[in-house]
Amino acid sequence: MINVEGITKSFKGAKRSTGMLQATKALFYREHTFVEALKDITFSIEPGEIVGYIGPNGAGKSTTIKIMSGILVPDGGKCSIMGFTPWKNRVEYVKNIGVVFGQRSQLWWDVPVIDSFELLKDIYYVPQQEYKSTLDLLIETLELQDIINSPVRQLSLGQRMRCEIAASLIHNPQILFLDEPTIGLDAVSKIAVRQFIKTINQEKGVTVVLTTHDMNDIEALANRVILIGKGSLLYDGKLEELRKRFGTHKTITADYRKNSNSIDIPGTSIIHWSPEHAVLSIDTEQILTSDVITQLSKKVDLLDVTIESQPIEDIIVQLYKEFQI
Numbered sequence: 001m002i003n004v005e006g007i008t009k010s011f012k013g014a015k016r017s018t019g020m021l022q023a024t025k026a027l028f029y030r031e032h033t034f035v036e037a038l039k040d041i042t043f044s045i046e047p048g049e050i051v052g053y054i055g056p057n058g059a060g061k062s063t064t065i066k067i068m069s070g071i072l073v074p075d076g077g078k079c080s081i082m083g084f085t086p087w088k089n090r091v092e093y094v095k096n097i098g099v100v101f102g103q104r105s106q107l108w109w110d111v112p113v114i115d116s117f118e119l120l121k122d123i124y125y126v127p128q129q130e131y132k133s134t135l136d137l138l139i140e141t142l143e144l145q146d147i148i149n150s151p152v153r154q155l156s157l158g159q160r161m162r163c164e165i166a167a168s169l170i171h172n173p174q175i176l177f178l179d180e181p182t183i184g185l186d187a188v189s190k191i192a193v194r195q196f197i198k199t200i201n202q203e204k205g206v207t208v209v210l211t212t213h214d215m216n217d218i219e220a221l222a223n224r225v226i227l228i229g230k231g232s233l234l235y236d237g238k239l240e241e242l243r244k245r246f247g248t249h250k251t252i253t254a255d256y257r258k259n260s261n262s263i264d265i266p267g268t269s270i271i272h273w274s275p276e277h278a279v280l281s282i283d284t285e286q287i288l289t290s291d292v293i294t295q296l297s298k299k300v301d302l303l304d305v306t307i308e309s310q311p312i313e314d315i316i317v318q319l320y321k322e323f324q325i
Contacts, residue, residue, distance in 0.1 A: 001045060001046060001047045001081065001082060001174075001175065001207055002043075002044060002045035002068065002080075002081050002082075002175070002207070002209070003044045003078075003079070003080045003081070004041055004042060004043050004044070004064075004068070004077070004078075004079050005042050005077055005078040005079070005080075006040050006041070006042055006076065006077035006078065007038055007040070007041040007042070007064070007067060007074045007076070007077035007078075007079060008036070008038055008039055008040060008041075008074060008075045008076040008077055009036075009037045009038040009060075009063055009067065009072065009074045009075050010034050010035060010036050010037060010075055011034070011035050011037055012033075012034055013033050013034075013035060015030075015031040015033045036231050037060045037063045037231050038060045038063055038064060038067075038074070038231045039230075039231040039232045040077070040232070040233075041060070041064060041077070041228070041231075041232075041233050042077075042233065043226055043233065043236055045207060045209065046207075047174075047205065047207055048201065048205045048206075048207055049207055049208075049223075049224060050197070050201055050207075050208040050210065050221050050222050050223065050224075051208070051209050051210065051222060051224050051225070051226060052210050052211075052212070052217070052218040052221070052222035052224070052225040052226070052239070053065070053209055053210065053211045053225075053226050053228065054211065054212070054213075054215075054218060054225055054226070054227055054228070054316065055227055055228040055229050055234075056229060056320065057213075058230075059228045059229050059230065059231070060228050060230075060231045061179070061211040061228060062101075062179055062211065064228070065099075065177050065179050065209065065211060067079060067086065067087070068081060068086060068177060068209070069086060069094075069097060069099045069177050070086030070087045070090045070093055070094065072087070073087045074087075081093070081097075081175065082096055082174065082175070084096075095124060095171060095173075096173055096174050096175060097173045097174070097175045097176070097177065098168030098169050098171070098173040098175070098176045098177070099168060099176075099177045099179075100161075100164050100165055100168050100176070100177070100178050100179065100181050101179045101180070105152070105160070105164065106120075106164065106167050106168070107152045107160070107163060107164065107167055108152065109151070109152050109153050110151055110152070110153060111151060111152070112148070112149045112150060112151055113144070113147060113148050113149070113150060113151075113152060113155075113163050114148050114149055116152070116163075116167060117135060117166070117167060117170055120167055120170045120171070121170055121171075124170065124171035126170060126171050126172075130172070131170065134169065134170060134172055135170070138166040138169060138170075139166075141195075141196050141199055142162045142163075142165065142166050142192065142196055143162070143192065144162060144163065144166060147159050147163070157184050157185060157189075158185045158186055158188070158189030159189075161181060161182070161185060161189065161193065162189065162192065162193065162196075164181075165178075165181065165193065165196065165197075169200065169206075172204075173206070174205075174206065174207060175206070175207045175208075175209070176197075176200070176206050176207070176208045176209070177209050178197070178208065178209070178210045178211070178212075179211050180211060180212055180213070181193060181197075181210070181212070181217075182194075182212065182214055182217055183212075183213075183214075190214075190216075190217070194217065194220045194221055197210075197221055198220075198221065208221070210222060215311070215312040215313045215316060216312075218239070218312065219239070219312050222239060223238060223239055223240075224236075224237065224238055224239065225237070225238075225239050225242060227316075227319060229320065234319070235319060239312075242315060242319075243309070243310075243312075243315065248283055248284045248285045248310075249281060249282065249283055249284070249310045250281075250282050250284060250289060250307055250308065250309055250310065251271070251279060251280070251281055251282075251307070251308045251310075252268075252279070252280045252281075252282060252289070252292060252293070252296075252305065252306070252307055252308075253277075253278075253279050253280075253305070253306045253307075253308070254277070254278050254279075254280070254296055254300070254302060254304070254305050255276065255277055255302075255303045255304040255305075256276060256277075256278075256296075256300035256301050256302050256303055257276070257300070257301040257303065258275045258276050259275060259276075259299075259300045259301070260275050261299060261300070262299075263278055263280075263296065263299050263300060265280070265287075265292055265295050265296070265299075266287070267282060267283060267286040267287030267292070268280045268281065268282045268287065268292055269281045269282075280292065289307060293305060
């Protein structure tokens with residue numbers, strides 16, 4: 001469905017030193033710098049996939065999304081999405097995609113949300129019956145009943161983002177590009193947005209490309225991640241494979257009857273210890289979790305044990321360090 005091949009993009013920026021003399025000089029002669037935002041980016045995405053497109057600030061994530069949505073034209077390379085070249089076939093192409101930018105709005109600020117939806121229906125030539133069916137689904141699943149008739153300027157950020165996502169789906173697109181869709185949202189709103197994305201993916205087969213700094217979004221939604229850094233593609237694979245490769249550390253928390261004996265176990269390190277509670281860090285490449293619990297049960301009278309995997313944020317940080325970004 002999506003095929004990106006060798007995409008490159010550079011941006012030209014003015015360069016000037018501080019000071020009055022330099023400011024005066026810049027009026028007559030300007031120096032420029034070029035920043036390579038994307039360098040030979042290549043990947044493909046199958047229909048129905050949810051892909052997390054991640055990387056640090058300035059890595060080139062939003063630039064890629066803007067190229068794939070037809071907003072920017074690359075300097076080189078090819079991009080074919082559903083048979084269209086986004087920046088060449090914009091009118092025909094945009095009928096098939098929905099785009100949400102967390103810091104941009106496609107809703108009209110001073111009019112009720114429903115009026116924006118009606119206008120989008122007309123822009124995309126959505127038949128009335130299809131529009132009504134889609135709108136009913138969006139209102140129900142995104143819980144828009146109480147805000148649909150309110151002006152956008154009166155909505156909270158979480159309410160507005162739910163409306164933005166609904167607006168991007170009025171015309172039943174086959175692909176949804178989400179650029180930081182949960183930025184600044186509270187926990188309740190984030191959960192609602194994540195659940196809705198899952199629903200449209202499972203029930204309507206919508207392909208989703210998601211960029212975010214919230215790794216909980218990635219864990220909740222994406223099976224595959226593409227990592228970009230300094231404009232270059234660094235990793236493309238399953239989230240589970242990423243965990244196996246970098247997430248070898250686990251944390252074991254144990255509660256037991258009062259015991260002052262040592263609980264040192266080879267292959268583990270003690271993060272916290274008390275006569276009734278201990279927290280251990282283990283490297284699963286050195287020792288199995290089951291072996292640690294077996295040895296713990298021999299040393300103390302266990303009451304409760306919890307096992308936590310390494311947070312996805314820590315794994316991503318390890319990736320950044322490995323690639324020095």
